[in-house]
Amino acid sequence: xxxxxxxxxxxxxxxxxxxxxxxxxxxxxxxxxxxxxxxxxxxxxxxxxxxxxxxxxxxxxxxxxxxxxxxxxxxxxxxxxxxxxxxxxxxxxxxxxxxxxxxxxxxxxxxxxxxxxxxxxxxxxxxxxxxxxxxxxxxxxxxxxxxxxxxxxxxxxxxxxxxxxxxxxxxxxxxxxxxxxxxxxxxxxxxxxxxxxxxxxxxxxxxxxxxxxxxxxxxxxxxxxxxxxxxxxxxxxxxxxxxxxxxxxxxxxxxxxxxxxxxxxxxxxxxxxxxxxxxxxxxxxxxxxxxxxxxxxxxxxxxxxxxxxxxxxxxxxxxxxxxxxxxxxxxxxxxxxxxxxxxxxxxxxxxxxxxxxxxxxxxxxxxxxxxxxxxxxxxxxxxxxxxxxxxxxxxxxxxxxxxxxxxxxxxxxxxxxxxxxxxxxxxxxxxxxxxxxxxxxxxxxxxxxxxxxxxx
Numbered sequence: 001x002x003x004x005x006x007x008x009x010x011x012x013x014x015x016x017x018x019x020x021x022x023x024x025x026x027x028x029x030x031x032x033x034x035x036x037x038x039x040x041x042x043x044x045x046x047x048x049x050x051x052x053x054x055x056x057x058x059x060x061x062x063x064x065x066x067x068x069x070x071x072x073x074x075x076x077x078x079x080x081x082x083x084x085x086x087x088x089x090x091x092x093x094x095x096x097x098x099x100x101x102x103x104x105x106x107x108x109x110x111x112x113x114x115x116x117x118x119x120x121x122x123x124x125x126x127x128x129x130x131x132x133x134x135x136x137x138x139x140x141x142x143x144x145x146x147x148x149x150x151x152x153x154x155x156x157x158x159x160x161x162x163x164x165x166x167x168x169x170x171x172x173x174x175x176x177x178x179x180x181x182x183x184x185x186x187x188x189x190x191x192x193x194x195x196x197x198x199x200x201x202x203x204x205x206x207x208x209x210x211x212x213x214x215x216x217x218x219x220x221x222x223x224x225x226x227x228x229x230x231x232x233x234x235x236x237x238x239x240x241x242x243x244x245x246x247x248x249x250x251x252x253x254x255x256x257x258x259x260x261x262x263x264x265x266x267x268x269x270x271x272x273x274x275x276x277x278x279x280x281x282x283x284x285x286x287x288x289x290x291x292x293x294x295x296x297x298x299x300x301x302x303x304x305x306x307x308x309x310x311x312x313x314x315x316x317x318x319x320x321x322x323x324x325x326x327x328x329x330x331x332x333x334x335x336x337x338x339x340x341x342x343x344x345x346x347x348x349x350x351x352x353x354x355x356x357x358x359x360x361x362x363x364x365x366x367x368x369x370x371x372x373x374x375x376x377x378x379x380x381x382x383x384x385x386x387x388x389x390x391x392x393x394x395x396x397x398x399x400x401x402x403x404x405x406x407x408x409x410x411x412x413x414x415x416x417x418x419x420x421x422x423x424x425x426x427x428x429x430x431x432x433x434x435x436x437x438x439x440x441x442x443x444x445x446x447x448x449x450x451x452x453x454x455x456x
Contacts, residue, residue, distance in 0.1 A: 006051070008023075010054040015105070019107065047222045152179070152303070165274070181234075201237075210224060211245065212258055231272075336372060344378050415443070
């Protein structure tokens with residue numbers, strides 16, 4: 001089975017039956033709708049991965065439906081129009097509204113399957129391009145040859161075989177997200193989507209809607225749970241989730257159903273949830289900030305990611321991996337570390353873990369010159385990464401800039417530092433800097449700080 005779900009909308013029973021049978025023979029899951037209203041209802045019941053939409057129907061034509069769906073936001077999936085008598089004007093309008101392609105009636109079996117296959121392929125490539133633009137690392141086996149890493153990879157592969165929820169703990173930047181991707185890639189769900197949400201990067205008011213989606217009249221917005229249906233949902237910073245949303249999430253675990261915000265009908269989901277945290281959830285439970293029952297459900301398959309200082313012998317391999325990654329993906333000039341520089345970095349305590357190492361490599365490739373990176377250059381780079389207070393020196397202030405620009409530069413550097421110290425959690429950041437969340441989100445966006453990346 002492909003796990004991909006297709007909605008076929010056509011008012012001719014023979015067409016619906018023919019297309020459904022063809023697609024089900026190919027392993028697709030298929031729902032049919034005989035009218036525009038039935039199509040709306042089908043979209044409420046289950047999020048489709050692709051829609052085959054007839055243009056001419058008695059109650060609501062396909063173009064009207066397509067416009068309705070596109071105007072409520074980006075189309076959630078590829079839409080292929082079907083028609084026996086379409087016009088150029090109709091084709092232009094459908095394309096403008098986001099339709100992927102047309103299939104003419106009478107339907108050719110070969111054409112149908114090829115169009116569906118290409119639509120899914122284009123959709124996959126678009127998602128990958130979005131990941132690349134967001135500098136998302138491709139799915140790879142976690143790097144390292146130490147016993148620590150060998151045991152973790154073995155544990156992750158065993159966990160991947162089962163469908164239970166997973167809790168990944170570890171310091172910020174230690175590689176929790178990398179292991180979440182690895183577990184998904186090793187699991188039977190590997191062909192399904194891998195969807196992420198960082199609880200700490202969204203406001204408490206919006207967290208439920210981000211997860212569960214919402215309904216408003218004819219408009220349906222799919223949350224991360226439905227986007228991950230058939231695959232894996234990775235929930236970062238789960239300790240930041242409010243208690244009410246925790247209760248709703250626990251219900252999903254127990255019933256495999258939920259209601260969208262504003263909705264009245266149950267939505268079925270089949271997915272694995274991997275949660276990550278850099279906090280001790282047992283302490284959060286004791287403090288009343290995390291539900292005891294949700295913790296024990298999540299903790300069935302726990303995995304603890306060690307800090308980089310606990311497997312420092314992997315530093316050499318990680319340095320080489322990120323050099324190759326930066327050269328191939330960001331087109332930076334190749335450089336290599338001298339033996340002395342590697343030894344210095346191996347003895348460094350890496351408070352920011354693997355994320356700090358990656359940032360260090362990127363900075364040295366961008367700002368440095370010469371093929372070899374010497375230990376003196378490494379020392380300067382390490383010093384520049386540390387907060388000025390920790391080094392016992394006064395911070396360098398932008399005295400030579402106009403007041404507005406100097407203030408913006410200081411605010412940018414200050415909030416970026418505080419965000420790192422808060423482990424990427426906007427909720428913690430708001431408490432640290434004494435700002436209301438809504439104003440803080442606006443400030444981060446205005447300063448160009450990407451607060452949507454989950455803690456690794």
